[in-house]
Each structure stands twice: as C-alpha cells, then as structure tokens.
Amino acid sequence: MLGAIEAGGTKFVCAVGDAKGTIQERIQIPTTVPEETMPRVVEFFKKYDVEAIGIGSFGPIDVNQESPTYGSITSTPKQGWRDYPFVQTLKELFGVPIGFNTDVNAAALGEASLGAAKGLDSCLYITVGTGIGAGAFVQGKLLQGLSHPEMGHILVRRHPDDKYEGKCPYHHDCLEGLAAGPAIEARWGEKGMHLVNRPEVWDMEGFYLAQALMHYILILSPKRIILGGGVMHQPQVFTAIYHYLPKLIHGYVTLPELSSYIVGPGLGDDAGVVGALMLANIANT
C-alpha cells in the first residue's frame, strides 16, 4: 500500500492507495502549524502498512537531493512551516522511501499518468488559485534544475486598462501578483465567485494567462496544458485564453485545436493526491 500527502496552504489531503492511482481511504486536515497538523498526518498513516509515501507540497521547497536541507519547506511566509524538515520527519517515523515534490509537479505527474495528459510524455499543470504555480512533466520526468520551476512569477505586459498595482510581495505585478485569486479580489473589490457577470474581469484574466501560456509554450513546448485551481472554475477564463493566445502566437507555432490542447484537469480535484501516490510509487522502485 502507498501513502500520499497533498500538502496545501489551507488543507492537507492524506490518502492511501495503490500504484494504479486507486484511492482506498482519505482524510483532510486543516493546515495550521506543524505541531498540530503533522501528528494528525502521522496518526492517519500509522493505521496502514505503507511501503512508501509521496508528498506534493506547497512551496518553495528544497527538492535538490544533494542539498543538506533536502526535503524541507524553505522560504514560506506560513507561520511555523519555514525550514520545516518534511521528508526527514516522516522518514524517521516510518522508515520507508519518501517521494517529495511541489504540489503542482505532483499534479502534473498525476494528470500525465491517469488524467488529461494520460499517455503523453509531456504536459504542464498550472494552478490559478490563491497563487499561481506550474509543474512540468518533460520527456517523461518532472522538470527540475537548481530547484523546481516557479512559473507563476514571470513578468507580463500590463493590460492598458489595469491600474491595479499587483499583489506579489516579491515582485508586485508579476503574473501571480496580477492574476491569482487574491489579485482579482483586490482589483475588483469582490471574490471571483461573485464576479461571474462581469465579463471584463475574465477578459483581463485571460489576457494575462494567455501571455504566460505563450511563454511556457515557447520555452517548453508541452504536448498538453492543464489548468486547474479555483479561478479556473470560471469557464469564461478558458474562452478568453482561446481568444488571446492565437493573437499572441500569431501563427509562429502550430498548435493543436486549443479546446483540446488547453484543458481542465481530467482528475478534477484529485490531480494532486493521485500525483502524490505516483511519487510514492516512483520512490518505491
């Protein structure tokens, strides 16, 4: 049996299942401080005989196996989690192989294994929620270099009508600062789910996301792009992306039919947790 943890900024999803991605049991635990959250995680897995555990975590995290702090969360502003030795803690308690990657890399792996990119050796998984992040599955592996990619913080051209200064504490008007859920709320004065009948909101959102997708396509040439997260519950965002992206690419790259190339997650909300099971399976082999 394999264990999976989708460690998010608001909640942890813990599950046990198999290498085929079938989930047998799962629980949700609120993300508070490690001293509260982690004992509940441990209590859940102690009930099972897990051979390996996969973790898809909020970040930034240290994924460099050569690093002395491998397996820890690094510069998060989330209280108590900065420098938290995630892998080391579980390894000491369970003594099994631990797979560790970002939440979005796990989701990319889940979607490539069993979801909307099943059968492809390349895809991107992008979440547009409280933040913006992307995981890349490239030539059958999760992309990693010095660290994991941080594709949410790229710079984009501003919409001519956008006077909002941006919300990223590091870069102000990077993509995340202009287009993640909290930026939408700050710019328009209401949460996204209450702005359904404001087409200009979703047009601007698509204007920014299309630029980001253009960069990702030019640099990584993914075979499919999967967009998840709370903001993507607005179908109007997909429509706006389909409108703006061809104008930006301007025929330079030949893309498949956009409605099958840029899609929602095939695994729905389970992309991350199923991906974490796959991380456990890889760690175990």
Ligand code: ADP
């Ligand atoms: P997280 O990123 O924390 O894992 P979500 O992916 O659910 O969580 O993203 C939360 C963000 O998405 C919030 O900023 C919220 O306002 C926004 N959001 C959630 N549902 C919708 C919706 N139906 N339409 C537009 N925005 C939404």
Ligand code: ZN
């Ligand atoms: Zn930023």
